[in-house]
Amino acid sequence: MPQTTFNTIDTIDLAGKRVLVRVDLNVPMKAGKVTDATRIERAAPTLKELAAKGARVVVLSHFGRPDGKRVPEMSLKPLVEPLAAALGKPVAFAEDCIGPLAEDAVRTLKPGDVLLLENLRFHKEEEKNDRGFVDKLSVLGDVYVNDAFSAAHRAHASTEGLAHLLPAAAGRLMQAELEALDKALGNPRRPVCAVVGGAKVSTKLDLLGNLVGKVDKLIIGGGMANTFMQAQGIAVGKSLSEKDLGKTALEILDKAKAADCRVLLPVDVVVAAEFKAGAPSRVVDAKACPDDQMILDVGPKSIELYKQEVADCATLVWNGPLGAFEIQPFDTGTVALARAVADQTAAGKLLSVAGGGDTVAALAAAGVEDKFSYVSTAGGAFLEWMEGKALPGVAALIRAA
The missing domain is CATH 3.40.50.1260 (Phosphoglycerate kinase, N-terminal domain)
Structure with a gap:
């Protein structure tokens, strides 16, 4: 797949914009601690670059299979600290990914700030790619960046639906993956x-x-x-x-x-x-x-x-x-x-x-x-x-x- 067929973060003005970034933070955990931070480290360059360009960075991810229920052991809250360590800056956390809690948290962001929203899969509508849920996510951002190639084979609200409602681009990890795959089998x-x-x-x-x-x-x-x-x-x-x-x-x-x-x-x-x-x-x-x-x-x-x-x-x-x-x-x-x-x-x-x-x-x-x-x-x-x-x-x- 030639890289010319998709936007990258080089092609969008990001300063001051609320940027919804879909990453994959579905990392191995034991007793509330991350045992392998590879996916966090791979997500970091895009998030750092967006923050450095003055974006208000809103991070979206799933974790595990809570089947649309709020499962405390599958909260993303324990990832705030390791994500902040990977970014070298504080990361705020919202107890939900849609609705008043998420909207209030986004509203307080200043250019360069990073916010992690709660597990998308606490809402069953995420995996159903429900249009109403996509709408509720989309009001939180001005731009959508997908940096989760590992979830790209799923047509979920945060991996597919948002790209149709907001200006969309591939993050650096997605871009690198697509370019590597094109060189390997595409061309x-x-x-x-x-x-x-x-x-x-x-x-x-x-x-x-x-x-x-x-x-x-x-x-x-x-x-x-x-x-x-x-x-x-x-x-x-x-x-x-x-x-x-x-x-x-x-x-x-x-x-x-x-x-x-x-x-x-x-x-x-x-x-x-x-x-x-x-x-x-x-x-x-x-x-x-x-x-x-x-x-x-x-x-x-x-x-x-x-x-x-x-x-x-x-x-x-x-x-x-x-x-x-x-x-x-x-x-x-x-x-x-x-x-x-x-x-x-x-x-x-x-x-x-x-x-x-x-x-x-x-x-x-x-x-x-x-x-x-x-x-x-x-x-x-x-x-x-x-x-x-x-x-x-x-x-x-x-x-x-």
Whole structure:
């Protein structure tokens, strides 16, 4: 998606304006404390810039799934302190996101001030994209900025509805995400390689179907690879595999062949009798998995093959680990390929974009999460984008542009 199709905060006069900024502050919490502030830190640059430009910044976010009820444990109030720390300035808080409490809090803002409103999902109308609720939100602002790509696959009041009522723009995080994704699959430098791993083919059918028509090479790893191997008559022992999807796997391989996309499956694998830390394991040919063993990672020959294939590419997208990376030594394949991609990226030879929960965790475990060109923390939105689906939150910004 070319960046020219949506407004950015460079294109709107913000001084003195009340700017409603949709961010994603749905962070992990334990005992009322934030345990991972990544999303807060990623939201901070846009909020800082808006405040520095003299905007009256009104922050909107959801937290958890309160199902339209006021759930004290899902209040955004505990986020005031960590958000203020990330911004280096005080953050006010309103006990509601619409109505008199929110309106009074907004009214007291001076240029450069920041206000966090209470959890949007305390109102069931948020997820229903209810027009009346959108109206109540819109009276709080003069301009709407969406900086929550991670929620852009949902057509909610704060992610889609507001863009139709107020001058709308993408925040810096949304802008960076859209520009990275465009370079990766929208208008990429070729050859393009996709790495798709994870446990099940069933969760990634749309993804694989879309990718084989867009990339030059597709590396399939994780439990998914077992399903593809089994579909071709290769025994996989006790490995995780979806036998009922064999026909679908063969159809994807046929589609890839027709699209001139090379599909790469493991040539050797690491097997063990059980999936637990320290379980005895060994490397066998991909076609020689014993009946009483399970495949838990790709082997050294596969790793070298994948490294060579990636070395010939200009662009790479990655979603999902190659093996059971949560437990050593079954993280070896994922870590080795991730580090090779990071090295290629650092050398300026590769544009690398990765995303999805397990993927981010795997790259962090490999120590390279900041060494890819772009790592998306968006989860579902990233996956739907890779599947080729239109994201309502993004589409609304384009229509508003």
